[in-house]
Amino acid sequence: MKKYNCLLMIVLLSFTTFGQGNKYVQGNGKFEGLAMSPPMGWNSWNTFETNIDEKLVKETADIMVASGMAASGYNYIVLDDGWMAKERDANGNLVPDPIKFPNGMKNLIDYVHSKGLKFGLYNCAGTSTCAGYPGTRGYEYQDARFYANLNIDYLKYDWCNTAGINASEAYATMSNALKTAGKPIVFSLCEWGDNKPWDWAKPIGNLWRISGDIYPCFDCEYHHEEGNWSSWGFMKILEMRKDIRKYSGPDQWNDFDMLEVGNGMTVTEDKSHFAMWCMVSSPLIAGNDVRKMSKETLAILTNKELIAVNQDKLGIQGFKLSEDDGLEVWVKPLAEGNWAITFLNRTEEFKEINFDWKKNLIKDVDFGFEADFNTTTFKIKNLWKNKEVGTTKKNFSSEIASHDVIVLKLTK
Ligand code: GLA
Numbered sequence: 001m002k003k004y005n006c007l008l009m010i011v012l013l014s015f016t017t018f019g020q021g022n023k024y025v026q027g028n029g030k031f032e033g034l035a036m037s038p039p040m041g042w043n044s045w046n047t048f049e050t051n052i053d054e055k056l057v058k059e060t061a062d063i064m065v066a067s068g069m070a071a072s073g074y075n076y077i078v079l080d081d082g083w084m085a086k087e088r089d090a091n092g093n094l095v096p097d098p099i100k101f102p103n104g105m106k107n108l109i110d111y112v113h114s115k116g117l118k119f120g121l122y123n124c125a126g127t128s129t130c131a132g133y134p135g136t137r138g139y140e141y142q143d144a145r146f147y148a149n150l151n152i153d154y155l156k157y158d159w160c161n162t163a164g165i166n167a168s169e170a171y172a173t174m175s176n177a178l179k180t181a182g183k184p185i186v187f188s189l190c191e192w193g194d195n196k197p198w199d200w201a202k203p204i205g206n207l208w209r210i211s212g213d214i215y216p217c218f219d220c221e222y223h224h225e226e227g228n229w230s231s232w233g234f235m236k237i238l239e240m241r242k243d244i245r246k247y248s249g250p251d252q253w254n255d256f257d258m259l260e261v262g263n264g265m266t267v268t269e270d271k272s273h274f275a276m277w278c279m280v281s282s283p284l285i286a287g288n289d290v291r292k293m294s295k296e297t298l299a300i301l302t303n304k305e306l307i308a309v310n311q312d313k314l315g316i317q318g319f320k321l322s323e324d325d326g327l328e329v330w331v332k333p334l335a336e337g338n339w340a341i342t343f344l345n346r347t348e349e350f351k352e353i354n355f356d357w358k359k360n361l362i363k364d365v366d367f368g369f370e371a372d373f374n375t376t377t378f379k380i381k382n383l384w385k386n387k388e389v390g391t392t393k394k395n396f397s398s399e400i401a402s403h404d405v406i407v408l409k410l411t412k
């Protein structure tokens with residue numbers, strides 16, 4: 001009889017546990033394999049800051065499809081800071097701003113998904129976001145469930161108002177919370193490189209920012225008096241971290257920040273900015289108003305050959321091979337023994353290029369690739385011109401305008 005009672009107890013207990021739907025499994029580490037090539041998409045911050053709403057997102061989604069951006073690979077729409085109400089609700093849940101998003105966030109996300117696009121949101125590891133909205137500190141698991149219920153695909157997670165907390169622990173906590181909530185979500189760390197995320201974030205996130213914010217200029221530093229911080233021209237970001245290319249690769253990208261193409265630089269500078277982001281395998285997250293973009297901006301953002309360099313399956317971040325009086329040569333190993341080579345004119349003047357392949361052995365010591373033009377001849381294609389331009393048997397000669405790039409693809 002005693003034995004029988006005991007059995008009954010066990011049956012009742014398991015019934016209570018499972019009957020309440022308690023299938024809790026603690027997840028650990030990032031969702032693997034969500035970003036095998038650098039993520040591509042659009043983010044609201046660079047142009048709109050916190051002035052975002054449902055109409056903007058819907059129009060952006062429509063144009064991304066109609067313009068061919070989506071077909072070129074830009075498939076994430078990410079709402080940055082400013083999508084929330086200033087307070088959590090009585091249960092501590094985040095609240096999408098009801099004025100900006102009158103039909104709710106779920107409805108909007110369903111709309112974006114119905115267009116074949118994916119959707120991302122932003123929050124911060126600190127007590128509040130950089131723009132002063134509710135941060136996630138102390139709410140990690142609750143917020144992760146909120147995002148999973150909304151069915152988002154991407155979370156950008158910032159680093160403001162984090163005094164006294166440890167970066168790797170804070171990001172690991174959120175990563176585990178997302179994993180526990182169970183919906184695969186790309187985890188984009190936005191810690192600005194302050195605590196070297198490339199050293200510890202590989203098991204935690206799919207990409208990580210390596211610098212402070214970008215600014216739409218070639219090489220400037222823009223100082224924000226209020227708060228005493230700087231944003232950086234794209235060349236500054238490119239230069240900033242010379243020794244971390246070996247940490248970048250499929251599912252673990254160094255993120256050079258969102259694009260400023262179409263945001264006020266010259267067309268030449270926009271071309272160079274885009275080309276360099278492709279050369280270093282940065283995520284390509286457009287940051288312009290796509291509803292008003294010029295033909296030139298669209299052509300830059302959707303250049304198939306350049307995007308192929310960025311999305312190349314080796315996922316190797318390119319590096320600077322040489323510089324001579326402001327004329328730089330950048331190289332990136334590509335799949336099948338091919339290479340991308342970019343000439344970049346940093347100066348204010350025209351320059352002449354006369355590049356003798358035979359005198360320029362390319363050696364990638366981090367990844368073990370090599371090109372010796374004395375023993376191998378490559379065909380050359382000029383990617384912006386979409387034109388075959390001979391082989392590496394002859395010197396490559398060209399003029400190059402100030403702040404311009406020439407991007408070549410070398411094929412065996
Ligand atoms: C930080 C980030 C930016 C943007 C803003 C939003 O500055 O680095 O990319 O997300 O916060 O407030």
